[in-house]
Amino acid sequence: MTGSPRNDRLIRALKREPVDCTPVWIMRQAGRYLPEYRASRERAGDFLTLCKTPELACEVTMQPLARFDLDAAILFSDILTIPDAMGLGLSLHEGEGPRFARPINSKADVDSLGVPDPEDDLGYVLEAVRVIRHELADRVPLIGFSGSPWTLATYMVEGRSTRDFAKIKNMIYREAPAAQKLLGLLSQSVGLYLKAQARAGAQVLMVFDTWGGVLGHAEYREFSLDPMAQVLSELQSDPIASKVPTIVFTKGGGQWLPQIASIGCDAIGCDWTTSLAQARLAVKDQVALQGNLDPAILYASPERIRSAVAEVLADFGSGPGHVFNLGHGVTPGVNPDHVKVLVDAVHELSVISP
Numbered sequence: 001m002t003g004s005p006r007n008d009r010l011i012r013a014l015k016r017e018p019v020d021c022t023p024v025w026i027m028r029q030a031g032r033y034l035p036e037y038r039a040s041r042e043r044a045g046d047f048l049t050l051c052k053t054p055e056l057a058c059e060v061t062m063q064p065l066a067r068f069d070l071d072a073a074i075l076f077s078d079i080l081t082i083p084d085a086m087g088l089g090l091s092l093h094e095g096e097g098p099r100f101a102r103p104i105n106s107k108a109d110v111d112s113l114g115v116p117d118p119e120d121d122l123g124y125v126l127e128a129v130r131v132i133r134h135e136l137a138d139r140v141p142l143i144g145f146s147g148s149p150w151t152l153a154t155y156m157v158e159g160r161s162t163r164d165f166a167k168i169k170n171m172i173y174r175e176a177p178a179a180q181k182l183l184g185l186l187s188q189s190v191g192l193y194l195k196a197q198a199r200a201g202a203q204v205l206m207v208f209d210t211w212g213g214v215l216g217h218a219e220y221r222e223f224s225l226d227p228m229a230q231v232l233s234e235l236q237s238d239p240i241a242s243k244v245p246t247i248v249f250t251k252g253g254g255q256w257l258p259q260i261a262s263i264g265c266d267a268i269g270c271d272w273t274t275s276l277a278q279a280r281l282a283v284k285d286q287v288a289l290q291g292n293l294d295p296a297i298l299y300a301s302p303e304r305i306r307s308a309v310a311e312v313l314a315d316f317g318s319g320p321g322h323v324f325n326l327g328h329g330v331t332p333g334v335n336p337d338h339v340k341v342l343v344d345a346v347h348e349l350s351v352i353s354p
C-alpha cells in the first residue's frame with residue numbers, strides 16, 4: 001500500500017506545496033443526500049451493517065466519486081466505532097442520531113473500560129481501508145479518520161446527541177479524575193486506531209472534534225486539545241503514520257487556531273464562522289487550512305453556489321495550503337446536482353494561470 005495517488009492535489013495542498021487548482025472534497029460526501037446511498041443502506045438493512053461490511057463500506061465510499069470530480073475519498077465509517085468496540089452498545093435511530101445502551105455514568109464505568117485493539121476489535125475498519133485502496137487503484141488519496149477523544153467522550157457519557165452537554169460537563173467539573181482517565185483511555189485508543197488506519201493504507205488522517213467548541217477556553221486546552229496532541233504524538237512516533245498528513249477540525253474552534261496549529265497537525269479544518277484570510281494570519285501560514293463554506297449554501301441556486309465558492313477562494317487568497325470543503329457535513333436534503341456545481345466551480349475558479 002505504498003503507491004502515491006495520481007491525483008495528489010490534496011496531499012500537496014496539505015503540505016503547502018503548489019497545485020494546479022484547489023483540491024476539494026466534502027465532509028459526509030457519501031450519505032443520505034445520494035439516492036444510491038439510500039439504496040445501499042436499504043439493501044444492507046441498516047447503517048451499522050454498511051460500516052461493518054468492508055465491501056459495502058467500499059461501495060458507498062466510491063459513490064460520490066462516480067458522480068463528482070472529487071480530489072479525495074473518505075473512508076465510509078463513523079466516529080462511534082471506538083465506543084462501540086469498547087462495548088457501549090451502539091445503535092442508530094432514524095431522525096434521532098446515535099444512542100448507546102450502556103453509557104458511561106461513573107468513575108466505576110470508566111474503570112471498566114479497556115483500550116480496543118485495532119486489529120482484533122476494529123478489524124472491519126482496517127479491512128475496509130484495504131478494500132477501498134484496492135478499488136481506488138491510486139486514483140485519489142483515501143482519508144481515514146477518528147473522532148477526537150473529547151467528542152467521543154461526549155457521546156459516551158451523554159449516551160446520545162445532546163444540546164446542553166450536561167452530563168459530560170458535570171463529569172469534568174465534579175469528577176475531574178474520572179473525566180481525565182476517560183480522555184486518557186480515548187487518546188490512547190484514537191492514537192492506536194489512526195496508526196492502524198495509516199498502516200492499512202489511509203493516506204491522510206483527520207480528527208473530527210465536532211464538540212470541542214462547546215468548551216470554555218481553559219477546558220478546551222485540557223479536555224480537547226491536549227488529548228489531540230497526545231494522539232498526534234503517537235502518530236509521530238510511528239515510521240509509517242508519521243508520513244501521513246493530518247487534519248484537525250474543531251467545529252467552533254476559530255478562536256483557538258494558533259493553539260491548534262501548535263500541536264503538530266499539517267492542516268486545520270475551519271467552519272464557516274471563521275474568515276480564511278484571518279485564519280491564515282492567525283496561524284502565520286504554518287499549517288494548511290481546510291474549509292469553509294456554509295453547508296446550507298447547497299440549498300441555494302447554482303449561480304449563488306458559484307459566487308459563494310469564488311468568495312471562499314478569494315478569502316483564502318493566493319499561495320499554497322488551501323483544501324476546499326464545507327464547514328461541516330453535507331445535509332440530507334441537498335440536491336446532488338448542486339454538489340457537482342460546487343466541486344466543478346472550485347476547480348474552474350481556482351486555476352492558477354501559468
Ligand code: CP3
Pocket residue numbers: 026027028029030031032041047074075076077078079080092094095096097098145161208210329
Ligand atoms: O464524511 C464522510 O463521507 C464519511 C462518513 C462519516 C459518517 N460519519 C457517516 C455517517 C463520517 C466522517 C462521520 C463522522 C461523524 N459521525 C461525526 C463527526 C463529523 C460531524 O459530522 O460532526 C459525528 C459527530 C458522528 C456521529 C454520528 N453518526 C451522528 C450524529 C449521526 C447521525 C447523523 C444524522 O444525520 O442522522 C451518525 C450517523 C451517520 N454517520 C450517517 C452517516 C452517513 C447517517 C446514517 C444513516 O442514516 O444512513
